[in-house]
Amino acid sequence: MEKKYAITVDDLTVAYNYKPVLWDIDLAIPEGVLMAIVGPNGAGKSTLIKSILGIIKPIAGSVKIFGKPYKKQHQEVAYVPQKGSVDWDFPTTALDVVMMGTYGSLGWIKRPGQKEKKAALEALEKVGMLSFKSRQISQLSGGQQQRIFLARALVQNASIYLMDEPFQGVDATTEKAIINILKELRKAGKTLIVVHHDLQTVPEYFDWVTFLNVKKIATGPVKDIFNDGNLTKTYGINYKVSVQE
Amino acid sequence: MSSAQIEIQIIACLVAVACAIPGTFLVLRKMAMISDAISHSILPGIVIGFFLTEDLNSPWLILLAAMTGVITVVLVEFIQKTGLVKEDTAIGLVFPTLFSIGVILIAKNANDVHLDVDVVFLGELAYAPSYRFLINGMDLGPKSLWVIGTILLVTLLLLITFFKELKISTFDKQLAATLGFSPVVVHYGLMSIASVTTVGAFDAVGAILVVALMIAPAAIAYLLTNDLKKMLVIAVFSGIASALTGYWIAHYLDASIAGSIATVLGVLFLLVYLFAPKKGLISVLFRQKRQQMEVYLLTFLLHLQNHTEESERHLNHLSEHINWGKIRSKTVLDLALKNNMIIIENNIISLTEKGQGFTEKAIDYITTNSTVAIEKMKEDFFLFRG
Numbered sequence: 001m002e003k004k005y006a007i008t009v010d011d012l013t014v015a016y017n018y019k020p021v022l023w024d025i026d027l028a029i030p031e032g033v034l035m036a037i038v039g040p041n042g043a044g045k046s047t048l049i050k051s052i053l054g055i056i057k058p059i060a061g062s063v064k065i066f067g068k069p070y071k072k073q074h075q076e077v078a079y080v081p082q083k084g085s086v087d088w089d090f091p092t093t094a095l096d097v098v099m100m101g102t103y104g105s106l107g108w109i110k111r112p113g114q115k116e117k118k119a120a121l122e123a124l125e126k127v128g129m130l131s132f133k134s135r136q137i138s139q140l141s142g143g144q145q146q147r148i149f150l151a152r153a154l155v156q157n158a159s160i161y162l163m164d165e166p167f168q169g170v171d172a173t174t175e176k177a178i179i180n181i182l183k184e185l186r187k188a189g190k191t192l193i194v195v196h197h198d199l200q201t202v203p204e205y206f207d208w209v210t211f212l213n214v215k216k217i218a219t220g221p222v223k224d225i226f227n228d229g230n231l232t233k234t235y236g237i238n239y240k241v242s243v244q245e
Numbered sequence: 246m247s248s249a250q251i252e253i254q255i256i257a258c259l260v261a262v263a264c265a266i267p268g269t270f271l272v273l274r275k276m277a278m279i280s281d282a283i284s285h286s287i288l289p290g291i292v293i294g295f296f297l298t299e300d301l302n303s304p305w306l307i308l309l310a311a312m313t314g315v316i317t318v319v320l321v322e323f324i325q326k327t328g329l330v331k332e333d334t335a336i337g338l339v340f341p342t343l344f345s346i347g348v349i350l351i352a353k354n355a356n357d358v359h360l361d362v363d364v365v366f367l368g369e370l371a372y373a374p375s376y377r378f379l380i381n382g383m384d385l386g387p388k389s390l391w392v393i394g395t396i397l398l399v400t401l402l403l404l405i406t407f408f409k410e411l412k413i414s415t416f417d418k419q420l421a422a423t424l425g426f427s428p429v430v431v432h433y434g435l436m437s438i439a440s441v442t443t444v445g446a447f448d449a450v451g452a453i454l455v456v457a458l459m460i461a462p463a464a465i466a467y468l469l470t471n472d473l474k475k476m477l478v479i480a481v482f483s484g485i486a487s488a489l490t491g492y493w494i495a496h497y498l499d500a501s502i503a504g505s506i507a508t509v510l511g512v513l514f515l516l517v518y519l520f521a522p523k524k525g526l527i528s529v530l531f532r533q534k535r536q537q538m539e540v541y542l543l544t545f546l547l548h549l550q551n552h553t554e555e556s557e558r559h560l561n562h563l564s565e566h567i568n569w570g571k572i573r574s575k576t577v578l579d580l581a582l583k584n585n586m587i588i589i590e591n592n593i594i595s596l597t598e599k600g601q602g603f604t605e606k607a608i609d610y611i612t613t614n615s616t617v618a619i620e621k622m623k624e625d626f627f628l629f630r631g
Contacts, residue, residue: 100416152420
């Protein structure tokens with residue numbers, strides 16, 4: 001039986017200044033999974049996400065979103081970059097940042113109107129940030145900024161969500177709130193790919209996992225492949241993680 | 246006021262507005278130095294353009310010189326991408342080279358060309374009205390008015406049309422790329438506008454003032470607002486205000502108009518830097534002082550919470566226990582009383598319910614960084630505003 005894949009990566013190689021960062025990656029991500037990408041620093045996790053999004057051009061290989069190149073499918077994909085990738089002193093409000101999520105469906109020149117504003121307000125409500133809508137973004141805490149980024153992705157109403165370390169620098173409450181939203185999205189049939197650092201929480205949060213360290217080590221259901229063997233192969237040291245059933 | 250005076254002021258204002266708009270985005274993109282580079286490296290473009298057209302206001306000259314500006318940006322990025330030097334070094338390498346080629350070109354052809362380095366640096370707004378735009382002998386006003394007016398009109402049209410694209414690619418380049426807006430197109434679009442504006446304005450105000458008019462109004466506006474649209478408006482109006490004030494200062498001092506405008510901009514920035522309501526230096530110092538005081542308050546409340554024994558909470562022994570001077574102890578005590586956080590009975594200080602709640606929430610915030618409980622307290626206490 002042919003399975004339906006949200007993302008297929010074929011023989012992807014990415015190099016910065018001739019140094020390979022990703023080496024011949026093959027990856028088929030089934031639709032409807034909540035997948036963690038784990039690996040040590042410098043393993044190419046963010047690079048993999050950026051290559052899927054076409055932000056970084058690979059030197060070999062290809063990426064397909066539902067069988068087509070990214071350029072034709074960008075409406076299907078929402079991206080949550082690392083929080084540190086933008087200047088939070090930028091003169092704008094929480095609501096305005098969330099509104100930016102609607103720009104993709106508007107295309108060039110057309111301006112956001114009432115419909116877009118309503119969608120943004122709903123997304124803010126979903127992440128529990130409605131009361132902060134008019135706040136200047138530098139006046140938000142790290143956790144709140146991350147929620148704003150999540151709301152901005154929600155408003156895109158995409159089928160695939162790519163998130164680069166959404167739990168970095170957020171408090172425990174926010175982490176729980178975010179993971180609940182992610183699980184809800186999966187229930188609604190969305191595909192979610194999350195660069196993740198905390199190995200302890202992988203079995204609790206995710207149902208699918210990819211081990212990455214320049215090369216792909218393993219990919220599959222958490223219950224099948226999240227084990228000491230793969231962790232050791234990925235991190236290069238003996239790993240013992242207690243997987244709770 | 247003579248008509249020449251009015252014309253000069255109109256030109257100065259149009260230049261100020263035309264510069265403030267791309268300047269705002271340059272400042273937000275942390276590319277202020279690029280405007281400096283462009284303003285210098287267009288010189289060879291202007292000289293070559295002048296050889297070909299013999300008219301400083303020719304549209305061809307403006308486009309040719311503007312191309313030199315874009316080439317500057319390309320060169321800077323190219324050098325930077327090699328990874329051998331950083332961006333500021335790359336800028337420092339490119340523009341003096343191009344600028345000096347321009348200087349040599351002027352020197353070699355000094356006899357044929359009515360261009361000199363002084364004018365390049367400072368411009369000569371005072372002479373702007375003497376070059377008239379004539380059609381069939383009809384006087385339509387100064388040429389530079391038409392030049393900068395056209396540039397401003399195009400800039401405004403592009404700004405209104407592509408405001409959304411400019412905003413998103415300035416704030417989050419990667420998101421812009423993933424949503425299908427090419428940040429490269431927006432980037433070079435902005436660089437082209439900045440270059441064209443620089444060339445158009447520089448004849449009137451010179452290379453140095455162009456930079457001042459691009460950067461200073463944007464920097465002033467940045468300190469005064471948290472809204473991009475308002476930032477643009479404030480930048481435009483501080484540009485206009487400085488242009489007019491500078492003009493009249495120059496008039497009374499019989500000094501260079503361009504120099505006076507740039508000085509006014511500098512003084513205006515200094516004032517805003519000191520007195521801006523939220524981001525100004527004085528306001529920041531005040532806030533830091535308040536935050537420090539609130540940390541003392543919290544320390545004091547925590548002390549009360551930790552010690553149930555009355556000896557530790559006696560009014561007269563307070564300063565020994567907590568090792569503070571009398572003045573600080575008194576200030577903190579007054580602050581706590583004013584906020585109804587403590588009560589004093591028989592010289593023994595106790596936490597009130599409010600004080601207890603405040604301490605717990607604050608400690609919880611500081612240890613867990615969770616902002617849920619303290620959100621309402623942000624209004625009253627600077628401590629929680631980050």
